[in-house]
Amino acid sequence: MRCLKHLYVTDPRADKQRIQETKGGLLKGSYCWILKNDLFQRFRDDPQSRLLWIKGDPGKGKTMLLCGIIDELEKESAKRLSYFFCQATEAQLSSATGVLRGLIYHLILQQPSLISYVRAKYDIPEEKPFESINAWVSLTDIFMDMLNDPALEDVVLIVDALDECKTKNSELLDFIFKSPSRIKWIVSSRNHCPDIGHRVRNATQTAKLCLEDIESTISEAVDGYIRHKVDQLTREKNYDDKLRHAVQHYLMSHANGTFLWVALVCKELADPRVPRRHMLTKLASFPAGLNQLYERMMEHIINSDDADLCKQILAIASVVYSPVTLKELISLVESLEEFDQDELKEIIGSCGSFLTLQKGVIYFVHQSAKEYLLDKASNQIVPSGTAHQHHTIFSRSLLVMSRSLRRDMYDLHHPGTSIDDIRQPEPNPLASVRYSCLYWVDHLSAAISDRTSIPIDDLQDDGTAHQFLSKKYLYWLEALSLLGSIPKGVVAMTKLETLLKGSEGTLLLDFVRDARRFILAHGRVIGNAPLQAYASALTFSPRRSVTRRLFKGEEPSWIVAKPTIAEDSDACLETLEGHDGGVNWVVFSPDGQRLASASRDKTLKVWNATTGHCTATLEGHHGWVHSVVFSPDGQRLASASRDGTVKIWNATTGHCTATLEGHHGWVHSVVFSPDGQRLVSALRDRTVKMWDVGTGHYQVTLEAHGGGVRSVVFSPDGQRLASASHDGTVKIWNATTGQ
Template sequence: MATTISFNGINSGFQTGVMNGNVGNITFVQSETVNQACLRDLRITDPNDDKKRITETNGGLIKDSYCWILDNEEFKQWQNNQRSNRLLWIRGDPGKGKTMLLCGIIDELTRLHGSAANISFFFCQATDVRINNATSVLRGLIYLLVDKNPSLLSHVRARYDKAGKALFEDINAWSALSTTLMNILKDPSLNSAYLIIDALDECTYDLRLLLDLVSQESSAHPQVKWIVSSRIWPEIIERLDIVTQVAPISLELNDASVSGSVNKYIRYKVNALAKVKKYKDDTRETIYRYLLSNSQGTFLWVALVCQNLDLTLPRHAIRKLEVFPPGLDDLYGRMMDQVRRSDDAEVCKQILAIMSTVYRPITLSELTSLVEVPNNDFDDHEALSEIIAVCGSFLTLREDIVTFIHQSAKDFLLREALNEILPRGIGAEHHMIFSRSLEVMFKTLRRDIFNIKFPGFPAKDVRSPSPNPLAAAGYSCVYWVDHLQGSERDETYELSLNERGIVDKFLQQKYLHWLEALSILGSVSNGIRAIQRLLLLIQEQAESQSLMGRAQDASRFIRIWDSATGQSVSTLEGHSEEVTSVSWSSDGSRLASASYDETVRIWDAATGQSVSILKGHSQWVTSVSWSQDGTRLASASYDETVRIWDTATGQNISTLEGHSNWVNSISWSHDGSQLASASNDATVRIWDTATSQRVSNLKRHSDWILSIAWSPDGSRLASGSNDTTIKIWEKATGHSILTLKGHSSRVNSITWSPDGSQIASASWDKTVRIWDVATGQSVSTLEGHSDEINSITWSEDGMQLASASNDKTVRIWDLATGRSVLTLKGHSDGVNSIAWSPDGSQLASASHDKTVRIWDARTGESVSTLEGHSDGVHSIVWSQDGVQLASASDDKTVRIWDLATGQSMPTLLSSYFLQLDKFNFNHLYTSMGMFDIGSIASVTPLSHDSILSPEHYGYGLSHDSSWITYDGVNLLWLPAEYRPKYSSRFAIPATDLAIGCTSGHIIFLALTERSPIIGL
């Protein structure tokens, strides 16, 4: 297989890539330890830093404002193990000080138990997409636990070593991390621990998953105590009330304690103001009494009023008090009036609209790039800071980062001022941010934006120049597609995706520059998801072929990244019962699945969307099969019928009736004119698919028929039965021409050899038999399995056979000798299904242990374990190009796995482009003209005289042969299998390089300049 990828235009540098051959697993060598890499990749945020930021933003943590909780009876019962449940739930309305209360509890627990205490916590924030989801909560909790106890990192490494950073970010991240957390909590070395989660109500995504985990795990580990806080939401009450066996600590029910703490907080804040502003005693007391009588027991209200007084001249302080009505909503309303009266009202509203729409807090530089200011009234951060101050009760600015003062501020704007700040709707605002994001990226992104010149080192070692050229474009680089998608979701806003060809132009001119910027920003994983979403949007809107081609070219990098790591690229959800069978269409664009829910579904393999739901069967559907031309689909059911469907319309073309018991198996003839069906009524029926009439009724078996298969030439049909026999039928006459006897138990799988001369059969008698079709004799009996055999399949060349068994193994047999040449061990439960890859180099197996494994068919080594299903996997099938594998499971889902064989150049490129956040991508631009890797058995250097050692000037190899160098500087990293074993296998005639690889390949690199470093 060969693949060519090119990007034309300004961002060109790498022109084409072609590779013929095979690339195995690619490993990156890094100076840091794997433990360090794992911990860094796990970190979504450091909750310690979040706690420091929160307390500093709120003016510091005042003990008097939280010490009441320490004397609370319910808190003391929880702390002293006097409660049967170890979950403490603190709940209350916005602004009641829940977050600061938890900060105080964390400090007290640390003081009580010392610095070695296992206290892990996380602060959810709805306005920041990075920390507003259940998966991020788990990442934060696990991060603090393993950072404090490095020995616990082994529970993370168990999966991380296989998946890398994708473990924390892919579609299965929640499942993997929840299992990891449970394993950590069970670890005997964890003597005691406190897990604290603030603001459950600000967990915007997968809150129910998080609530279920908290409710289950809080009673499972006696050495672990939990604290959570939230607003009083019905969903949270419903989930947590069932496990909280005593009343939670309600801040409303503890109003006296909270009010007392607020009063102490007021005294502290007013005294601090008086000291700074030099208030007279009567002014200080007037302010104190006003706050005391109007705070309504709300910390946030006090903090907002004091923040405004801090900006007010002392002589105006008393008069200014009058503009602060009691209650948060009234205060926000008054502040909105202030915005309206401001000379910068329109810019203020723009800023509030942007902040209500962005996916995370943004910097002043990023905000500047998104705001449209008439006549360029300001062009520096100081002017923008002054305008943000006008929005002071809504926004806060700390260390150049703009964020909402509190979630309640954003809630107020979207509830009470929506038409003012977003007059054209949220979709228009998303599209505005998308458009301005592209503008700033066009203006900013360029080749070697940090002027690194020497790209051979990890991205983590990159130091930002001053000023940072990416400062304004950082947010846009990560989230531009999210905003494009956000505008598409608003039904009231009509989106033109390729308006003025801007997206096409961006991919043509700035794609490689964007990849480089993402690498520097440590956000390549976000870019991967962005391109996937972009392609879906283009497909949905049927945009221009030019844009489609460009996006597909870009997305090919993403497919290859996923395939290199064996990730599930789609989880097809929709069935309500177990999925029994899957089948690809011949062109690989669609997938069909059958389920116990009595339906068949057709899925778009590219988008993972359900295209059609085929309803009509009245019992479980056991099998599905596409016609060769892909226009029809057949399904077999326990309702004793076979149905044929039009795959374009989803209509039932015909219902084939006649069986008197369950239909177990169906098979199209090669020309699609006939369909065979096997039933528990002990018959095989052959149907004319044009007329829906029965052609033959084959009745010689005495028990259930479990498997049928057409011969390669389509002239005969074989059937395997519960009566222990195999029969071969002549298609033309419908007569049984052979009965193959020898098994002592049911025959549940049969398959023809590629040349049609032999049949293999698998039985529950633990054997496989090979039969000569001409004589009906058993040629060999393959013995070795210790339990029932469920599935068999021939290799493409007919020289080998694979078998899968309930003994948890797969065996590969040499049919010339009848011996088992490989036993594939690794599954922890019975193996249900196996399938050779189209090129015969790999074998896939599906098991009751919930996994699919990919094996190297030559060595028997396990190439990858595909984890993600939550129940047994029963059916697997390769796409015809061998790039993808589909699996069907009892967990009611179908998964599509991208498993490219590595026989195309982009697999090597993905090492450079898409190894998540680890390498600076400037080596995109080393001016490579052509990579051409041929599969050559022996390697001979081009010219022994032209060999250069690393000490020579010009091109060379590093001492460990892992880098191509120029003048001794690392230039282009080489995966392990592309390094020469001996220095004599590296040749450089002028600017051409040839490397004899340990893999048996030769790499030829044609560099178009004598020094590609110059001019970067």
């Protein structure tokens, strides 16, 4: 089903399997203690219990504990269970939108009738509700409606490593605590997560399980895990009883209740290159503590024959925005081009135990491993700084894309071929450059944080970026379409234009501005049919468009009578369409990232100011919406309507949080005070009303105008108000006394 395919971001079941395989399998003895834990039993059995927060230091086994809980709860056939594993190193697994997409997807697989909630939002014309840049409002609406479905009973939702959700983490927590009370949540995180802790302390029917508070229980579980691992080593390495006992004793006395430490040490002991006669010497070289173990692993790498290659690989893995495949790694590291896949796997195996390879994708064995490299070993793996490493990836990305990108990479031939009808060829010509296509501008932006890292020609006319775009821009757009990532191109061009501030009059800036117009105008069509980049997109671009002139040779020769198109683009950068009536008001958010519009069609719309996509339609008014305003922190919207009400909305979720009634007639405009604590409305009945935003209570009415009041504004210090009226006057008021 198409909408389910577009909803998909990951299959949590596959993630769980990958995690368990990476960690050597799920051992029941390592988690079965939780089933007897009083706190867990109360949470599981009490219908009023809403949330269980499991927290602990890195390596304490939180993820595998949740895997075990999942297995046990899945045995209860009456339960509907959905789960998600956050991962900071993967962009789609470290965002709140990714979490909701994964949870919704997994629930639908179990109860297919729930797809109706997704389809209701998906089928709205001109909307892209699941694009990561605009998805949050649509997804929260879908999921909230789904969770309120009375047919969905006995639901448990599990989110692992909530602290690794880096995008919209606070909004995700809001959603969790606002979800229906009958829904149970289990979340895990590290100890130092003040936002989670604050919400748990201030919420009812929640419980906190700190693994450090049950040290003896965790130590027993770790000891059981050690016995299991030593049994494996005994079989594989033919230990005698004396050696077996010595290894087990050392591990138990140095593990400090940390599963990850045991796993990393046992992985090295299992290396075929470690003979049994050297086992005790090898064992004694492992210090207690994760950071100390990581330090030893780093020393081993530095002294190895593959030291330079390993450091290059670790440097790449530490700064990429998403885990890379072996093919992508080769494209990013020139010195790896001479190696075949088997040799490359050996080299990755030489990177200590920092990395693991799963189905051709390179992952960190644990988030703490990445943090160690960046915090403690950055001078060894990125001696010139992370900005320089970002620039290296940027430069290699341009090189490999310039080599690989061409017209019609999938040999589609027909410009009308729909993206839904395309089958990925084998071998896939985009396999090695996928990462570069998606993230080259992000690495350039990160590199510019240190200007000394950027050669002077990179962002100049005829520099590396200019040469790439002038020769490969349309091919890059085709590739983004094939990768399902046209919105990424819009963001990239916007970011590149921002990087070029101060470069007025340069050919590169002119091109980037035109390229952004081009993708905004034609991105939807190209996203649906990749080869339209060369057909309708060029044909319907202004004749003097920089993009059209540079790629004139790509225009279709079979179009004989070409349409009459303006010579130049007009001053308008973009037209946002979607309202069914006149638009009365528009306002930017304080950070400039969003727009809000108020319309005679009785709705408000929130737009992404970069892509031009509508992110939410707010419905609830029963008359024209005259005006809309963002709160100073950008978290709320207030709207004034002809229906005589002011509504306050959550600007992220789109939910109406309050309706202020008591106006006698139309409300023309509304404004927040600079501190966001008060709201003032201007009325047709010749009055101005002041409200307390926190309580929604009316405070005072200001009367003196002889005609309807059209607008009102606070002074920057919030001490005064000014109101404008049809009576031809402007009045200034004391905002405290109303005089």
